[in-house]
Amino acid sequence: MEAEQRREEILKALKNRSTPIVARELATQFDVSRQVIVGDIALLRAAGEDIYATPKGYMMRKAGAADVTAQLVCVHTREETREELYTIVDCGCEVIDVIVEHPLYGMMRGDLNISSRLEADEFLGKLDETETLLLSTLTEGIHTHTIRAKDEATRDKCILGLREKGFLYE
Structure with missing residues (x-):
């Protein structure tokens, strides 16, 4: 899988999940190292995606309109x-x-x-x-x-x- 496609799949996984995903889990899923996932997340953030890290893993920020x-x-x-x-x-x-x-x-x-x-x-x-x-x-x-x-x-x-x-x- 190409890097850009992998990042699209990571983004899709984060958007479709309401609980955090650890980098290790994503690394296993995409057969890459944890450090590659950390780099992918950094590039997605740099592209404007609102991904944040919690002690339990990565998540997409989903703020309510009235917050x-x-x-x-x-x-x-x-x-x-x-x-x-x-x-x-x-x-x-x-x-x-x-x-x-x-x-x-x-x-x-x-x-x-x-x-x-x-x-x-x-x-x-x-x-x-x-x-x-x-x-x-x-x-x-x-x-x-x-x-x-x-x-x-x-x-x-x-x-x-x-x-x-x-x-x-x-």
Whole structure:
């Protein structure tokens, strides 16, 4: 199979699936290495496809027409990460990403796509398992989250909850 055809098939697979697909699964399906799939995904993104990575694999972003997003600047310790994530998802919002401003590299962004306590726990479990540092470690705990809510009232409830717990950097 030619590379362009493979990328079309990868895109079709992502669009037709509501759950994440890991690169290893795509590599097996198309009889290529995982690194080839990573490169294919990068080329698809560069072509404008809205593919994002989650801890469980790749997905197409499928935002609803009425979704409301907001960028919230937060600050907290590593130990408070679970409470911050729970606060956001318990209000009915999704944590789309985390962004930090690095003094050398500029804006650094990581996709999170966390919309439930289970997904928050999976993220934190992977954080502990891999002994990785949070991006906010680079900025003394200050970071930005893009959140998605079904409406403005849900977004406002999330902002209020984060403010009450002292997680908003104001």
